[in-house]
């Protein structure tokens with residue numbers, strides 16, 4: 001068995017993600033462009049290709065004018081809606097897949113959509129109860145990368161759409177609500193974009209414990 005390509009994960013999860021990649025690998029060959037109608041489809045679904053930097057820097061500037069400090073929560077909720085509805089569609093495409101397999105398709109879909117590659121860290125516990133924990137990194141977040149390419153250092157973590165997408169996907173696959181919090185972000189000068197995701201009632205405490213354990217300064221620098 002070859003290691004998963006779209007996800008880096010502990011050995012215990014490798015088979016799950018490897019099977020997920022195999023099932024979705026054919027999707028890449030089902031992308032079509034129709035110049036006459038101005039449409040782009042992947043496996044029958046219509047997609048809109050948006051330049052990452054415009055979606056990040058340009059949209060955030062406009063959102064801040066309208067929403068002020070509420071732009072981060074709005075962006076997170078937009079990401080969560082994107083993640084949950086995409087997961088629902090994928091689950092209907094693979095009706096024979098278990099909930100574990102649908103959950104595992106999340107980081108693969110995340111990579112196929114161009115958000116980032118995901119690294120799942122050892123402390124993660126992909127259980128279908130409130131002990132669920134995903135402690136993970138996005139090694140090349142399109143959001144952080146866009147800010148950096150524009151020479152912008154953000155005062156806070158910046159990958160709200162990514163955090164929301166993953167939380168939305170996992171909430172849909174798990175069947176109960178989870179939230180994701182970015183505790184380290186390259187857009188504000190940290191070494192990595194690192195996230196903690198679990199049920200909301202545990203998020204603050206679990207994030208604090210993991211940050212302490214790994215020496216992560218989760219507050220803005």
Ligand SMILES: [Zn+2]
Pocket residue numbers: 141144157158159182184185186187192193194
């Ligand atoms: Zn980030």
